Structures are given as C-alpha cells and as structure tokens.
Amino acid sequence: MASKGLSLLTWVFFVHLAGIYLYTRGFLLTRLALSDVNRCEDGACTLTPTHKKAVVLVIDALRFDFLSPHPPEPHSPYHHNVITLPQELSASWPTHSFLFEMFSDPPTTTLQRLKGITTGSLPTFIDMGSNFGGSSINEDSFIGQMRRAGKKIAFMGDDTWTTVFPVSFDANMTHAYDSFNVEDLHTVDEGVIEHLFPLLKDKTAPWDLLIGHFLGVDHVGHRVGPDHPTMRTKQQQMDDVLRRVVDLLDDDTLLVLLGDHGMDRKGDHGGDGDHETSAALWVYSKGPQLQHPKAAIPTHLLTTRFFPGATVANRHIQQIDLAPTLSLLLGLPIPFNNLGTVVPELFWHDKAGKDYTRALSLNARQVKQYLQTYRDSASGGELDNAWGDLEGVWQTVNSDANVKDQDAQWLAMTTYTRQALAVCRMLWAQFNVSLMTLGLVLLVTGTVAAAFLYLQLGAVQDQWETWSAGVRRWYVSGVLSGAMLGFLAYITVSRYVKGLGLFEALLFGSALTSSLAILASTRPSLSGLSPRSLMSLPLPLILHALAFASNSFTVWEDHVVTFLLITSIAASALAGFSAPTSRLRYRILGFSALFAACVRLMAMSTVCREEQQPYCHVTFFASSSLPSPPLPVLALSVPVALVLPWILKRFLKISQSDKGTAAIMLPWILPGTLLLGSAYWVLEHLDSSEAFGPEWAGALRLFRTLCARSALGGVIFFGYALWWLAPLCLKISAETRAGTQDKKQVTVLGFANAYGAPYLLFWCLFMGVLYPATQLTGQIVLALAAVAILAHLEVIDSIRDVRSLEAVFASGNPSAILEPDALNVPSIPLRFSEITPLALLAVHAFFATGHQAAIPSIQWKAAFVLTSTLTYPFSPLLVVLNSFGPHFLIALAAPLLALWNVAPLPQPAADVKARANVVRAALGMMLYHATLLLSSAVCSAWLRRHLMVWKIFAPRFMLSALTVVVVDVAVLFGVGVGVGRVSGRVARMFAAMNPK
Structure with missing residues (x-):
C-alpha cells in the first residue's frame, strides 16, 4: 500500500521536475562567452602608457557614500566621512x-x-549561482593582457x-x-597589509601590477550592518592603509581604489538595489596629471547621479568602464569582450582632448569588432532585431561631418x-520560447492531471x-511509451x-x-457538485495565483498571503457557528481564533523589499541597518524554546x-534541542x-559551534533513532476482570490518536533540525507556526465530528451515535479548503522568517552555523535549510490532516482509508504549490519583456520552482518514511494484541 501511494506522488514529482527543467532552460539562458583575444602586435590598438605600474586596491562592498564628500542625509557617524583621504586629495x-x-x-x-x-563584460541572471563555486575566466581580460605583455602581477x-x-x-x-568566513573581520585584511607594504617599500620588487583585495568592510556589513561602531573601526583602518600606500607610492605608479559592489541597509548584497549596485572608484596619480588643468569636457560626456x-x-560611470580605461592607461589592448566606455577625465591630457579622441576611437572599434x-x-x-539600429549609429561615427566636428x-x-x-543587456535577457513552451505544456498538463487524481481519490477511498x-x-x-515517442520526435x-536535445525530447x-494517459483514464465525477460544495472551491488559491500577473501584488505578496490565510x-x-453541540462550537471557534492569532503574530515579523520602501518597516532585525535580533526577541527566545514543547x-x-x-x-529531547538552537544565535x-x-570572540565562537552541533547531532542521531525504534505514543495496560481467571481487560491510552501523535513527533524532530539554522526571530515564527498547525488540526478534527454527526442524523438512525466508532470516519475525504490554510501557512512562514522573493533576503549567516569557515556541503545546505526549511x-505536516485523531479501527480497513486520505492530503499540498x-x-x-521581469517576475518564478521541489520532497519523505513507519508499527501492535 505504501508503494502505491509513493509511486503516485513520485510520478507527480517527476512531471514537476520535467516542466521546471524545460522552462528554465528556455527562460534563464547564459550568454555565449567568446574566447577571442584582442591581439595588438603592431601597437595600433593601444596608447602610450601614462604609468609604468599600477596598484589596484579592492575594498569589498565599498559603497560610494563611504567615500563621498557629500553623503546622504542623515549622516551616519559609522560609515560617512570616515575614509576621508580620497576626498581630501x-x-x-x-x-x-x-x-x-x-x-x-x-x-x-x-x-x-x-x-x-577585468573583462568589461556583463553577467546573466543565473550567474550568481556560481559565486560559491566559481570557475576560471575564459574571456579576454586586462589581467590576461598583462601576462601576454610579459608583465608580472602580485596579488x-x-x-x-x-x-x-x-x-x-x-x-x-x-x-x-579564504573569502567566505564572514565572521572573521581581520585575517584577510591583516594578511593583505602584511604583504602589501613590503612590496611597496622594496623598489626592486619585480611587479608591474599589484592587486590587494580587502574583505573586512564586507564582513562587518554581513555580521553587524553598516551602522555599527565596528564598521567605523574597520573603515578607519582602511583610511590608515590608504595614507600609508600614498606615502610609499612612486610617481610612475597609478593608484586605483574601488569597491566590487555596495551593500544594502543591512550590510548584505547580491541583488540589484540602489545601495547594492553603487560602488566607489578613486583614481590617483602622484606623478603625471590625469587631466589637463584647462580641460573643457563637454557635459554630454559626463553622467551624473544623486x-x-x-x-x-x-x-557616475559604469563599473565595466574600468576595463578599457585601465587597459589603455597601462598601454594594453582593450579586452576583446569589453562593453565599457573609457572615462573621459582620465584621458584629457591636453586642452583639446586628442588623447581622449584616440582612446574613444579604439574603444568604439573594439566594441564594433566584438559585436x-x-x-x-x-x-x-x-x-537581428537591434543590428540595423547599431549599424545606423556606426555610420554616424564614420561620417565626414562627424570626422570634421570633433564634439x-x-x-x-x-x-x-x-x-x-x-542592446547586450537586453540580449542576454533573451529567451528560448520553444523550450519555455514545452515546459509550460508540461506544467499545465501535469497540474490538471494532478487535480484529476486528487478529485478521483476522494471518491474511491474504499477501493483505493x-x-x-x-x-x-x-x-x-x-x-515508457512517451520516451519512445520523444526519441522519434528528436530524430524528426x-x-x-x-535547444531540443535528446534528453529534452x-x-x-x-x-x-x-x-x-492519466487525463484519459481518470474522469472525476462532477455530479456531486452543489451550492454547499462551493465552500471547497479553492478561491484563495485562485486569487493567489492571479496575483502574480501584477508586479505590485507580487511585490506585496507577504501582505497578500496574510489576508488570504485569514x-x-x-x-x-462558519461551520463552528452551526455545529450541533456547544462543545464542538467552542472548539471550532476557539481553535480558529488561536490559528488567526498565530497568523497575525507571525505577520509582525517582516523584512522589506526595496520596492516596498518607504511603506515597509523591518521588524525581523533590530532595524533596517542592524542585522541583529530585536531586544524583545532576545528576551523571548529561551522562554519560547521551553514553552513550545509544553504546548505540544x-x-x-x-x-x-x-x-x-x-x-x-x-x-x-525537544526542549534541549530548541534551547541549544536558541543559544547559538544568542551567543552569535x-x-x-x-x-x-573582542577577546571573547574565540570562546564564543567555540561555544556556539558546540551548541549548534549538539542540537543537530542530538536530534538526528538520538531523536530520530528513538522515534524509529519506538514511534508510538501509547500506554497499554492489562488487568484481569473480576470473577474470571482467564480473561483480561486491555486498556490502551492514546488509541484515538494512534496515527497522528507519533507522526507529530516525527515532524517535531525536523523542526529541531531547522531550529538552529533559523535566526531568533524566525525561531519564534516557527513556534507560532507549530501552534497554528495544531490549532488547524483540532479545527479539522472537530469539523470531521460535525460532518459525522450530520451523516448519522441524515441516516434516519440517530441511535447509531451511541456506537463506539460513530465519530471515527476516516473514509470522509479531505476537502481542499482544509488543505489550503496549511499550504498558505508555508508561504506565510517563509516571509515571516525573514525572507522575500528577492536575492538580498538570503541569510548568509546560516552558512556558518556548524563551522566558522565555508565548508562543503554543509554551508550551502544550511543556507538552503534556512531559506526553504x-x-x-x-509541507511535512500535510499527512497530519488525514491522521490526526483518527483511531485505527477497524483494522486493516482503517489503515487503508487513512492512507488514501494521507495521499490526498499530500497531493493537495503539491497541487497548491x-x-x-x-x-x-x-x-x-x-x-518577459516587462521592465521588471528580472527584478520581480524572474525571482518569483525561481522561488516557486524551488518551493515545488522542496514541497514535493517533503511530502514524499513524510509519506514514505513517517507514515510508512507509523502505520507499520500500528499494524504490528494489532497483530500482537490479536495473535489469531
């Protein structure tokens, strides 16, 4: 029986994976990287170098306002006007x-x-995924040009x-x-300083380009945010380093200071927010001047920005402008794939701008050759679509009128x-519409087939x-037959x-x-539809799905989900008001109110997308610029870890x-695990x-690592081992009846919830795994979500009792209510309206645990829960666990909808009916997502041609795709391992109690 349900769910998972794979292959393309090299044997494609050497210093995450003499209001004492040397000079x-x-x-x-x-080229949307496992650059770059010119590079x-x-x-x-130990604020910087200054002091050192990449500012941002005293201390160190470098700089050495990117208000980066894409560049020449004192640069060549x-x-310039600019200043050819434009100020060496004309001409011809x-x-x-316009502009470059008119x-x-x-920015947002269409066809047919299976499953429970x-x-x-047809289609x-290869076909x-085949063989009956059944129509799902057609609704999805969930x-x-007994009325209304209260409390935890400003206020962290827990959360973390197991x-x-x-x-076991998980983040x-x-940093790192490892190790190796050996939550006692010698009365406490209680323990153990990977505010959200799930289960159980009573009264035999199993009716199929709150709660918990459908909301701190450095595979797995846990x-709780308070009588029929409802609950959860x-x-x-496709719609699609994979795996794990083990042990218990 378990294999039949699992194989059905596995097939649905397979169709989901196939649709996702084909659609993403067409939607998220990588660009073609040309391996051509700009060779310049005759020297006709470069300029006479202005400097013999260059020092390139990268301060990771150096946002422009960190150097600006006119920082934004209000000024921050922690990161404004701290690195002052660039503005002074x-x-x-x-x-x-x-x-x-x-x-x-x-x-x-x-x-x-x-x-x-280094190359002057552009990334694509999915390039970010390679940041943890980058590969070498195969394109032309100014680093490669330096090596081909016989220059030596120190790094x-x-x-x-x-x-x-x-x-x-x-x-x-x-x-x-090591670049990924974000908790280490000083080792990399001190290492750079240790090796940088001896090379600058040694005038005989054989380097032509010296690169130093500092990481402290970026790591401080990730750990405590930009508005923290530690940031000021780190920037003061960087300012001191710059002053020492300038003192040691030779007249023929060019100094370039830059940030590779900026950081958002919390100190993170990765997305496309204004603060993340803003980086600083400072270019300084101690010897030759970079611009003629009387230069009159036309304003149309200079872009400004607030x-x-x-x-x-x-x-304001483009970061990729650095590649052609630095190459020509050092007498190198411009990298072949470059799309940047030389910076006018750095080539206006004479009043007329002749060197700039030469530099810009080389730049334009290089871009033309690349295209x-x-x-x-x-x-x-x-x-094709843009080539005519590009050629038209190129003709104006070579026109006689323009040659005579220099401006x-x-x-x-x-x-x-x-x-x-x-054009190229748009070009690498091109789509393979054919593969996208194939993926959409699979998603449509797979979703409809799953819906048919769900409906049919509710009607055939006894014949499951x-x-x-x-x-x-x-x-x-x-x-099997489709694979053969696909092979024939591939050939023809x-x-x-x-893009259609053999595997895709x-x-x-x-x-x-x-x-x-499923659609042809499964014909769900629609004859049972009635006005009363309209309560089961998935209106929240319909509204939720329609919301993605609007960028505004997608941006504010966290608020939309809260409304839909309530x-x-x-x-x-409504069912509570019409319940036939006062006890059922109080239970339904009371637990519904508890569910709503938990949802509203969860909604108090928020992080904000850039598009939500200024109407959103961060509450998940202490503030929008301090990525630490709020003080109330710190105070509540330990009590919540102790109270939650008691509530369960x-x-x-x-x-x-x-x-x-x-x-x-x-x-x-559970309180210890939750306490250790909370202790990790308090110590962090x-x-x-x-x-x-700072002298306690090493000890605190050791203690919190031990806490996290103990929590995860305890729940995995001890908690799950105990559950696997003895999952049932029963107390069985036997006593001899009075006046008899051979008949015993067996009492089984917990029998009414023999399936649901052990599965709840199975579910709680995974919560113990997730807890240490979740920050403190998220831990409180998870606790509220657990209470909400239990409240919903009690509501469903009470409604099941109401439906059973209604069925008994409608039968015309009210006396049947006195039978022991009158209210135990596992054959009553689940309604989709009973699954919907749980599916919505999963999305709600995702937002409330500090996430958004945007790259900047990724909580990179989770990568270092078990180790202080980036460690494969644990660090990426912890980030995934934090994001999609x-x-x-x-989703792992979906089987509880079918198992909660369902007694295993009569056996084995009850087990069959319960499994049918379990598969239906799992299928409903998969169907929603x-x-x-x-x-x-x-x-x-x-x-796909919308202005916000890569900022809003593409990230939401990727979140949906990953969510479907996670949810499908969760229900397969729950049904295959959790339900399978529980039902097997219940069956063996009955066999032991009834040996005949």
Whole structure:
C-alpha cells in the first residue's frame, strides 16, 4: 500500500521536475562567452602608457557614500566621512585625483563583479549561482593582457581572484585567503597589509601590477550592518592603509581604489538595489596629471547621479568602464569582450582632448569588432532585431561631418558604445520560447492531471488499492511509451526546435504522454457538485495565483498571503457557528481564533523589499541597518524554546497521546534541542556585538559551534533513532476482570490518536533540525507556526465530528451515535479548503522568517552555523535549510490532516482509508504549490519583456520552482518514511494484541 501511494506522488514529482527543467532552460539562458583575444602586435590598438605600474586596491562592498564628500542625509557617524583621504586629495589635487560612483551590474556578488571589472563584460541572471563555486575566466581580460605583455602581477587577499585567474599571478608574490568566513573581520585584511607594504617599500620588487583585495568592510556589513561602531573601526583602518600606500607610492605608479559592489541597509548584497549596485572608484596619480588643468569636457560626456538621499549630484560611470580605461592607461589592448566606455577625465591630457579622441576611437572599434564577431557566431541571430539600429549609429561615427566636428564625433562614438551596452543587456535577457513552451505544456498538463487524481481519490477511498494499481499501470506505460515517442520526435523535428536535445525530447515525451494517459483514464465525477460544495472551491488559491500577473501584488505578496490565510479559515468559523453541540462550537471557534492569532503574530515579523520602501518597516532585525535580533526577541527566545514543547504536549494530552515516546521526546529531547538552537544565535549576537569585548570572540565562537552541533547531532542521531525504534505514543495496560481467571481487560491510552501523535513527533524532530539554522526571530515564527498547525488540526478534527454527526442524523438512525466508532470516519475525504490554510501557512512562514522573493533576503549567516569557515556541503545546505526549511516543515505536516485523531479501527480497513486520505492530503499540498508555479511561469513568460521581469517576475518564478521541489520532497519523505513507519508499527501492535 505504501508503494502505491509513493509511486503516485513520485510520478507527480517527476512531471514537476520535467516542466521546471524545460522552462528554465528556455527562460534563464547564459550568454555565449567568446574566447577571442584582442591581439595588438603592431601597437595600433593601444596608447602610450601614462604609468609604468599600477596598484589596484579592492575594498569589498565599498559603497560610494563611504567615500563621498557629500553623503546622504542623515549622516551616519559609522560609515560617512570616515575614509576621508580620497576626498581630501580630490579637493587638493583636482587634476591628479578623481572620485566616481560606479554602477555594478547585478548580481552584485564578488565573483561576477570581478569578471565585469577585468573583462568589461556583463553577467546573466543565473550567474550568481556560481559565486560559491566559481570557475576560471575564459574571456579576454586586462589581467590576461598583462601576462601576454610579459608583465608580472602580485596579488594578496580574497581567494576569488586565484579561482578565476588560477595561473595569472606570480607564484612568489601571491597570498590568497579564504573569502567566505564572514565572521572573521581581520585575517584577510591583516594578511593583505602584511604583504602589501613590503612590496611597496622594496623598489626592486619585480611587479608591474599589484592587486590587494580587502574583505573586512564586507564582513562587518554581513555580521553587524553598516551602522555599527565596528564598521567605523574597520573603515578607519582602511583610511590608515590608504595614507600609508600614498606615502610609499612612486610617481610612475597609478593608484586605483574601488569597491566590487555596495551593500544594502543591512550590510548584505547580491541583488540589484540602489545601495547594492553603487560602488566607489578613486583614481590617483602622484606623478603625471590625469587631466589637463584647462580641460573643457563637454557635459554630454559626463553622467551624473544623486545617490539615494544625497543633495549633491556625483559623477557616475559604469563599473565595466574600468576595463578599457585601465587597459589603455597601462598601454594594453582593450579586452576583446569589453562593453565599457573609457572615462573621459582620465584621458584629457591636453586642452583639446586628442588623447581622449584616440582612446574613444579604439574603444568604439573594439566594441564594433566584438559585436561583429558575436554576430557571426552561432548565437548571432540574437542581434537581428537591434543590428540595423547599431549599424545606423556606426555610420554616424564614420561620417565626414562627424570626422570634421570633433564634439559630434565624441558624441557619436559614445552613443555607439552605450547603445551596444544597452542592446547586450537586453540580449542576454533573451529567451528560448520553444523550450519555455514545452515546459509550460508540461506544467499545465501535469497540474490538471494532478487535480484529476486528487478529485478521483476522494471518491474511491474504499477501493483505493485497486484504483491506485490501475492508475500506476497507466502512468508507467505512459512514461515508457512517451520516451519512445520523444526519441522519434528528436530524430524528426529537433532541427526545427532550438535547444531540443535528446534528453529534452525524452523528458518531454515521457512526462507529456504519461500526463495525457492519466487525463484519459481518470474522469472525476462532477455530479456531486452543489451550492454547499462551493465552500471547497479553492478561491484563495485562485486569487493567489492571479496575483502574480501584477508586479505590485507580487511585490506585496507577504501582505497578500496574510489576508488570504485569514480568509481561508472563514469556512471553518462558519461551520463552528452551526455545529450541533456547544462543545464542538467552542472548539471550532476557539481553535480558529488561536490559528488567526498565530497568523497575525507571525505577520509582525517582516523584512522589506526595496520596492516596498518607504511603506515597509523591518521588524525581523533590530532595524533596517542592524542585522541583529530585536531586544524583545532576545528576551523571548529561551522562554519560547521551553514553552513550545509544553504546548505540544498539552495538545497531545487532549487525546491522551502524551504517553510512550512522547513522554520522553517532548519533556527532554525537544526542549534541549530548541534551547541549544536558541543559544547559538544568542551567543552569535553577543559575539558580533562584542558585548564582552573582542577577546571573547574565540570562546564564543567555540561555544556556539558546540551548541549548534549538539542540537543537530542530538536530534538526528538520538531523536530520530528513538522515534524509529519506538514511534508510538501509547500506554497499554492489562488487568484481569473480576470473577474470571482467564480473561483480561486491555486498556490502551492514546488509541484515538494512534496515527497522528507519533507522526507529530516525527515532524517535531525536523523542526529541531531547522531550529538552529533559523535566526531568533524566525525561531519564534516557527513556534507560532507549530501552534497554528495544531490549532488547524483540532479545527479539522472537530469539523470531521460535525460532518459525522450530520451523516448519522441524515441516516434516519440517530441511535447509531451511541456506537463506539460513530465519530471515527476516516473514509470522509479531505476537502481542499482544509488543505489550503496549511499550504498558505508555508508561504506565510517563509516571509515571516525573514525572507522575500528577492536575492538580498538570503541569510548568509546560516552558512556558518556548524563551522566558522565555508565548508562543503554543509554551508550551502544550511543556507538552503534556512531559506526553504519553513516550506519543507509545513509541507511535512500535510499527512497530519488525514491522521490526526483518527483511531485505527477497524483494522486493516482503517489503515487503508487513512492512507488514501494521507495521499490526498499530500497531493493537495503539491497541487497548491504547483498551481502557483504554473501561474508564475505563465506570467513570467507573458511579461518577459516587462521592465521588471528580472527584478520581480524572474525571482518569483525561481522561488516557486524551488518551493515545488522542496514541497514535493517533503511530502514524499513524510509519506514514505513517517507514515510508512507509523502505520507499520500500528499494524504490528494489532497483530500482537490479536495473535489469531
């Protein structure tokens, strides 16, 4: 029986994976990276170098306002006007020192930004995923050009550089440090300082380019945010380093200071918010001046921008402009794939701007050559729509009128390079519509087939075994025959469908054919529809799915979900008013009120998307700029960890199910696990805030690591082992009846909840796994979610009693109510309206635990719960657990809808009926999230040319896709392991009690 339910759910999971794979293959494309190199044997494609050497210092996450002489209002004493040397020298030596704000293309992760800085090329939407496992750069770069010119490069700092340039740096002058230990604020910076100054002092050191990458500012931002005394201390250190570097700088050495990206108000980055994409650039020449004192640069060549909150506009460039600029200043060719434009101020060496004209001409011709090569490549068709306009602009570059009018020529060349950049930004947002269509077809047919299975499953509960065996034959044969049809399609039509390989054809054929087979074989009866059944129509799901058609509703989805979740229990509340007994009325209304209260309290925890400002206020953290827990949360963390197990035990006590394993698990194992999980984050706060001083950092790191490891190790190796050996929550006693010698009376306490109670313990153990990976505010949210689930289960149980009473009264035999199992009717199928609140609660918990459908909300701190450094596979798994653990946890509770307070009588019929409802509950949970996935995919495809597609719709689609995978795995794990073990032990218990 278990295999039939699991195989059905596994098939649905397979169709989901197939649809997601094909759609994302068409929706999220990576660009074609050309391996061509800009070779310049005759020197005709470069300029005479202005400097013999260059020092490039990268301060990770150096946002522009950290250097700006006109920071935004109100000024922060922690990160404004702390690094002051750049603004001082720019004011004193205006022709030798220039300060710029750079736009760093999203994703604002270090690996992608280093690629952009060194190659001048652009990332794509999914490039961020490689930040944890970056590969070497295969494109032309100014680092590669330095090596081809026989120059030597010294490097020290963030080891991301040695990942992308594994053989480019001189072995004797390379000192790389781990870049992902965000809790270490000083080791990398001190390592850079240790090796930087000896090379600057040694005038015979054989380096031509010296790169130093500091990480402290970025790590301080991640740990405590920009508005913290630690940030001021770190920036003061950086200012001191810069002053020492300038003192040691030779006249023929160019100094370039930059940030690879910025940071948001909490100190994080990765997305496309204004604060994340804003990076600083300072260029300083101690010797030759960079700009002629009487230079009159036309204003149309200079772009300005107001930093958010600033009252003075600042000079604004693209970060990729650094690649062509630095290359030409050092006498190197511009990298072949570059799309940046040279910075005018750094080439206006004479009053007329002749050097700038030469630099811009080389720049424009390099961009033209790159576009032409791309046009001639296998992906060149992507340029078709824009090629005519680009060629038209290029003609103006070479026109006689523009050649004679220098200002017009500058404008034409600048327009061409900037238009090429704009076209390529759109180009690498191109879509393979064919693969997207195939994916959508699978998502549609798979969702409809799952809905048919769900409806049919509610009508065949007594024949569950026979029906499931017949359905399995259909979808297994559909998969096999579909694979053969897919192979034939690959042979015949793959040449006409872009991107359709053999694997894609086999996948599409097997998934589509099996879905169509289910639709043909499963015909749910609609004859039972009535006005009363309208209560079961999935109106919250319909509204939730329709919300993705609007960017505003998608942005405010956290508020939309709260409304839908409260609305979803309206039907239950109405049932409470009409319940036939006062006890049932009080139970339904009381537990519905408890559910609503938990939902509202969870909604008090928020993080804000950039688009929600200024109407949103962060409550998950202490403030929008301090990523530490609020003081009330710190005070409540320990009491919540102690009270939650007690509440769980009180709910089990209602059915006398707090016996057996529950008597050990709830008073001892679970409280210990939750306390250790809370202790980790309390100690993390004390460590990051330096409450006891920096000298305690090592001890606090050790203690909290031990707490996290003890919590996870205890629940995995002890808690699950105990549950596996003895999952039941029963107390069995036997006594001899009075006056008899051979007859005994057996009393089983907890019998009425023999399925639900042990599965709840199984669920609680996963909550123990999730707890240490969740920050303190999120832990309180999870506790509220647990109480909400239990309240909903009690409401469903009471409504089941109401439906049973109504069925008895309608039968015309009211005396049947006196039968022992009159109210135990597991054969009554679940309604979708009873599954909907749980599915919505999963989405609500995701938002309330500090997440949004946006990259900046990822809580990178979770990666270091078990270790102080980035450790595979644990660090990525912990980030995934932190992000999608709430979805997994609540989806894992879906079988409880069918098992809660369902007694195993009569056996084995009750077990069969319970399993049918379990599969239906799991299928309903999968169906809800699959419908959201389908809606987000349709809306993303339909609105793929929308201005906000990559900012709003694409991230929401990716969240939906990952959520479906997580939810599907959760219900498969719950049904296969949890339900299978519980039902097996219950069956063996009956066999032992009834040996005949």
